[in-house]
Every structure is written in C-alpha cells, then in structure tokens.
Amino acid sequence: MTNGTRRKQDELPAYVPPKVGILSRIPASWVPYGELMRIDKPTGIFLFYFPHLFGTLYAGLLPGSSQGSPMDLLFTNGILFFGTVFSRAAACAWNDILDREYDRQVLRCRLRPLARGAISLTQALGFTFFMTIVCVGFISALPLDFAKAAFPSITLLVLYPLAKRFTDFPQLVLGIQIALSFFLGIIATGYDFSTFFERTNATQRNSSLIAMIFFYAANVCWTVVYDTVYAQQDVKDDAKAGVKSMAVRYRNNARGLLVAVALLQVGFLAATGFYESLGISYFSLSCGGTTSAMVWMILTLDLNSPAECMWWFKNGCWLVGLSITGGLGYANLLASGRRS
Template sequence: MSGTSDLKPDYASQHEPLPEYTPPRSGLLAHIPASWVPFGELSRIDKPTGIYLFFFPHLFGTLYETACNPKWVYTPSHLLHKNAILLVGTIFFRAAACAWNDNMDCEYDRQVLRCRLRPIARRAITPSQGHLFTALMTVLALLCLYVLPKVCWAISVPSIAILVLYPFAKRFTDYPQVILGVQVSMGLFMGMGAINPTLFEDLERMFTNKDEEKVLAIVSLYMANICWTIVYDTVYAQQDIEDDARAGVRSMAVRFQGSTRTLLYVVSLLQVTLLVACGYWQDFGRGYMVMACGGTITSLGVMNTTIDISKPSECLWWFKNGCWFVGLSMSLGLCLEGLGLR
C-alpha cells in the first residue's frame, strides 16, 4: 500500500509521504516466522512496558496483603509462585486487550502517524482474525485464572467488562485514562485475592466491624494506582496529541492541551497523598513511607520538572522508564513493611 492511501485527504495533504511498512529486523519479532509477525505486533509482545504496567498492581496486591497480615506465613517461594501465575496471565490478558483495542480503533489508527502501520490498520490482519486472536488470548488468560482462588474469578468479571468498554470511552468522554485506571488498578484486588482466598470475607468483616481505617487504606491504595495510570497514560498520549485531536480521539491529553504539566503535577501530588494516607491508616512504618511515598514523589517530581511534553521521544522515554521508578519504589516500600523493617 502507498504511504498515504489509508489516510483522510486533509491529513495526508499536511504531511510528507510516509515510508512503506518494513518487517522488524531486530528483536523478538525478527526471529519468528513472517506469517506470525502481524500477530506478534498485535499483541505488542515486542513492547513489554504495557505488560509491566498491567502487572505492577497485581504485585502491589500480593505485597500489600502480606504487609497487612504479618501473622500469616508467606514464604518467598509462595509469593513468587503466585506472582508468576499472575504475570503469565497478565501477558495474555494484555495481548487480548491490545488486539481488542486495535480492532475497535483501526479507523482512528489509520489517521494517527504513530499507529497507522499497526497490523489491523494496515490490513495485514483482518478484523475477523483480530477477534479470533482476542478470543484465543482471553482463553489463555482464563486458564491462568483457573489455577487461582475463586475470589480472583469474581474480580475478573468487572475487570474484563471495563476493558471491553475502554476503546469506546475515547469516543464519549475526555477522561478515558480514568476508565483505564479503574480497570488496571483492579489488579490490586486480584493480587490480594491470589494469596488470600478469603479476601471477600475479610472485607465483609471490616465493614461489619466498622473498621473504617483498614477500608480507607485499601481504597487509598486503589485510588493511588488510578492516579498513576492517569499520569503515565497522559504522558503516553502526548505523542499523538495533534493527530488525536484531528481524528476525533478524546483523551485527557487533548482535553488539557496547554495545561498538561499542571494536570500531571496535580494528579502526581494526589497519588502521593493517597499513598501516605494508605500508610497512615494501615499503620505502616518509616520503611514504607520513605521508599513507597518518598520514592514515588521523587520519581514523579523529576519527571514533571524535566520532561518536554512537546517532544514525543521524551514522552515515550518517561512512559517506558518511569514505570520502573514508580513501580519499584512502591513495591520496595511494601516489601520493607512485609519484612517488618519499619
């Protein structure tokens, strides 16, 4: 296909002709059969940052449940086993989410420079093949779910429902990042349930006993994860802000264009405040406060003060690397609490 054949005339007329698609020449996709490459691209297996971002809330959930219940004996091998299952399930679940998203967004993708050569957008995969691939990845994810406690099955139902909704959110709201955050952050409860089969009973007991502080701690950590999703996905969306606005794709990056940095500062501060509140209500020690809260505010503070949000390359760098700064800070803070290093 030609470099501009799939684009709207008004878009093509404002841009230089684009190069043809070229198969990957390095990385994982360069070493698989050519007929598999479009499906590998559809799953984003060569772009693992999304896997990490999907997985981190699950990890937080396992570590939080351990930190809150020091009387329980969780061996390192037990935690590693549960997190390994959650990670494998996340890989398949994220692949299903990407395939579903690309199928629903293919007409928009053809109008966005960075996305126009995605496999469905460039017609290397048909929509029907995309749906079949989505179904296959979903089944594989559910097989991982099958070996987890039944409480995880119940948590997966609203999670999948919200993920199905997400691609359409960009049509009817300027805040699709919030909807994505609600879905991704449900991994927190999935992680908690993975090591605590009686999670629902424990939550019910908290409400019955009016143990508001423990409930507020969980809610705060969940909302902090939503804030983090808003931050990193808004930074990610900055790469396509002009094309998205032209194509009619709605997002917080488009909605707050011109004041995005202020938005990032506010949401980052809210995230750290919620992390502090979680630690306060759960009576966590200095290890959590210094590492999880201090590490997060330092990471986000450096990002917000140094990033040039007008440069897609900087936005992509912070999206790919910022997940480690924040994710590891929160993980290590919860680990310190779980080890009793207060």
C-alpha cells in the same frame, strides 16, 4: 479517505519489517500477531502487572493474614504475571480492532497490523479470542474468588476503547480498571475477606479499609499520569481524528494536570501508610521514591517531544513501580517477622 489524505499517506514512510528484537526472530507470518499483542513493547505488560504484585504484598499487611511461604508468593505472582501477558495481549488486540479507522489517521499508529491491512478483522478477532482463552486458563489456577472478582475489571477493559469516543477521560476509565488489579492481587493470595469483616475489631477494620481505598486511588492516579504522558505523543493527530483523551482536553495545560494528579497520588500513598501504620521504610521507599520520580518528570519532561514522552513512559514504569514494590515488600517482611 479523501484523495488529499491518500496523497499524504503515500508520502509517508512505508512499513519495514523488524530487523532487530523479538519480532525479527519469529516467522514473518507471525509478525503481525506479535505486533498486535505488543510483544515487542513489554512496558505495558509490567504496568498491567504491578498492581497485582502490590496486592500480593499488601495482603500480608492485612488483619488476619496467614500469608504462605516466599515460594507460595512467588508462584502466585508467576501465574499473575503470565496471565497478565495474555490479558494485556487480548486488550491490545481488542483496542486495535475498535480503533483501526482512527489508527490510520494517527502517524504513530498508522502501520499497526489492522490499520495497514496486514491481517483481516476476522483474524484479529480470532486472535483476541485465543488470547482470552489462554488468560482464562491462568485464572483457573487461582482461587475461585479471583475469577468472580475479575469480572468488573474485564468488563471495564472491554469498554475502555469506547471511552475514547464518548468521554474526555479515558485515562481515568483505564486507571479505575487497572487499579482493580490491586484487589485481585490480594484475593490471589487466598486472603479471606470474610475473615477480615468478621474477625477484626471495628477500629482496625475501618482503618485498613480506608488504607486500601487510598492505595487503590493512588494506583488510579498513577495510571492517569503515565497514560496521559503516553497520549501526549499523539495529541495533535488525536485532536484531528476526533479521539478524546485527557491529553487532548488539557493540551494547553497538560503539565498543570500532571502536577495535580501526581500530588494526589503521593498524598494517597502517604495516607495509606498512615492508616496502615506502615513505618518509615514504606514512607521512604514507596512515598519518597514515587515523589522523586514525579518531581523529576514534571520538572524535566518536554511534553511536546514524543520521544521524551515515550522515554518517561518506559522508565517511569520502573521508577514508580519498583519504589512502591520496595516499600510494600519491606513492610511485608516486617509483618511476616511479627507473625512468626
């Protein structure tokens, strides 16, 4: 760090321990670890979790589904949610370990625990390992096939921070990883894909496969949208620090990028409904709700305002997540009624 950079850093506000929220209620020595796992920023937990939830609801729509009781579904989602809390904590800690030098150059990130020196690299690595072990404990409560299928997702999660060094499309890498949770959610319910391939006729099987691929692609697009909006907060600092992202690459036409990806997302959701014959409730809630949220964001969001980008990142999570959940949930309810 140059002397000029040090002087600029010294002129910035110093770290102030949290006075409100969950971090203000825990021992001071635990606060850096709470910050490392972003326990005070739960939006990321739900963005990681929603595709799992989508998968558990979607499983009841698939050929040969014998989905259990509502309590079984609730229990499965409880395991997935709390497992997500710890997997997301491990991912955030791992991200901060690899990004610590970059974080010191980014205004919003410069006071993160590793960047400001509140904990050592060894402590951060130990914490990451502990969070991973806890997450594995939750995975062990799910079907064995879940652990096998989770390996590609975990691998991508480990590699994601490196994508910001070597490609302009880390949001796409993250989207591919997070969207895999849709398939993990299906597997978590105990749905047997061997039954799907062996006992369904070719027409039904192909239609359902196409529908699942489109739904997966819609989740990839959703992640690209919200993470690009999130990255807009740091676009100037990232460009100076050499951090690559779609926000940096398309900073002169970020709104055009968001329009294109949002259109793809809605189109993929609609195609899923068409190929899976999900009915008017799905199109109204999942497709209509997502379209409304995206149109509102694109027309009103000031991409040059970090505060507005953060507001939409937090609230867009619920607008889109609950819209898709509502459509799938209602379709699942109807399918359950037909099975009984």
